[in-house]
Amino acid sequence: MLFNSFDFVFFFLIVGCITLLLNRMRKVQVRNAFLLLSSYIFYGSFNICFLSILLFITIVTYIGGLCLNKVSNKKLLTGFVVILSLLPLFTFKYSYFLLYEALRLPLAPDWTAGLILPVGISFFTFQALTYTIDLYRGKIECCKNIIDYSLFVSFFPTVLSGPIEKARNLMPQLKKPQSVSLNDVMTGVGFFAWGLFKKTVIADRLSQYVDWAYSSAEYVSGGTLALAVVFYSIQIYCDFSGYSDMAIGTARCIGIRLSNNFNFPYFSTKIKDFWRKWHISLTSWFTEYVYFSLGGNRVKMKARWIFNISMVFLLSGIWHGAAWNFLLWGVIHAMLYLSEYAVGLHKKEHRYMNLLQKSIAGCCVFLLVSFAWVFFRIDDISTIFMVFSKIASASLFDVMPGASTMTFAINLLLLILFGGCEIIMYRNREDGDAVMSRDTTALYGWICSLLLMTALFGCSNNSFVYFQF
Incomplete structure (x- = not known):
């Protein structure tokens, strides 16, 4: 469902109208739940299996954020969450190059040959990490609402190719009703x-x-x-x-x-x-x-x-x-x-x-x-x-x-x-x-x-x- 396709135009007409209606009714949580479902449908239209990677990044950084408020060694936990979040990106994007091109290891068979790079993985991974790192640095507060946070990571206009939004810019907008004029x-x-x-x-x-x-x-x-x-x-x-x-x-x-x-x-x-x-x-x-x-x-x-x-x-x-x-x-x-x-x-x-x-x-x-x-x-x-x-x-x-x-x-x-x-x-x-x-x-x-x-x-x-x- 590319932006430059009639499928997306039809998709957005429906999503946009319902979102504007929910905005007008000031139903923020219903709006966010609807936008989250729409974002997953949009992303899943490229490959339904890619959704598992998006969900993994979301869950890891969300749980990591909750735990950061409760542990004493925040630096160690932040490093662990960052490494775990980067693991899918490294596996799908860099494993072949590192093992077979850079290190030239004599490994067989080539287990990376069947890996398909999930669309947008570099973008939504980096976007999710802005939340983890800013939370560690004390620039934002922990988001306890799983729907709001999941929408921040998977928001359909940005999930494929950005812009890579920082949590402190996008998340506050998602947490409140927006007055939208003509x-x-x-x-x-x-x-x-x-x-x-x-x-x-x-x-x-x-x-x-x-x-x-x-x-x-x-x-x-x-x-x-x-x-x-x-x-x-x-x-x-x-x-x-x-x-x-x-x-x-x-x-x-x-x-x-x-x-x-x-x-x-x-x-x-x-x-x-x-x-x-x-x-x-x-x-x-x-x-x-x-x-x-x-x-x-x-x-x-x-x-x-x-x-x-x-x-x-x-x-x-x-x-x-x-x-x-x-x-x-x-x-x-x-x-x-x-x-x-x-x-x-x-x-x-x-x-x-x-x-x-x-x-x-x-x-x-x-x-x-x-x-x-x-x-x-x-x-x-x-x-x-x-x-x-x-x-x-x-x-x-x-x-x-x-x-x-x-x-x-x-x-x-x-x-x-x-x-x-x-x-x-x-x-x-x-x-x-x-x-x-x-x-x-x-x-x-x-x-x-x-x-x-x-x-x-x-x-x-x-x-x-x-x-x-």
């Missing part, structure tokens, strides 16, 4: 329509060209591969930010405000800024629960700070996938981040740069990030270096349009349209809320335009890239 509902629809446009009109159309170019990397020109590198950067942004916008929109329709997950990352003038604006909820998670736990920038030795930064990027790479290419992707971003500090670029304030400086810096950051995405997209290291080799000797005019010149031209026009919208929103420093909260007539026109463009140019309901993580 403007809230239409703002939510606006978010959903914008996300759907980015996913089906931009990301899915570009994915056809990217898939063709990379699958034929040995035969296509270097210019074609260079264009595929740029297209993939836009594809993954529109795919993931599109999902985040749809998640924010569905939650907003029923009165829940989720965290913003993207803030125009490709307009960044520094790698440091890029990571403040890309997948914000994951960056925030690693910053608060890993970087600060290691000492952050409060450590006295510079080598220790470098280690802390490197660990965050390495873990971020591994979080995305158990493969050498993801590890290298993390290493590359760590090197780029640290290089900015080494040459003093981190001190260059954005507001003191003129337009030309901002443009040059922005292009450099975009190109560096784009080439790093190659390691993210291709899992074979030899193919990656073959792609780079062909690009290095490429001509700007040596670009192949793919299967259809007409489709290629339409894609370029749609990209220009999308880029124009992004530039206008960025120059006005408007986030999604600011755009969607303008006068009602403009909002309705915006929604209708997006839905019309999606109907005319949208591709089939392909899965989201981040579902594999």
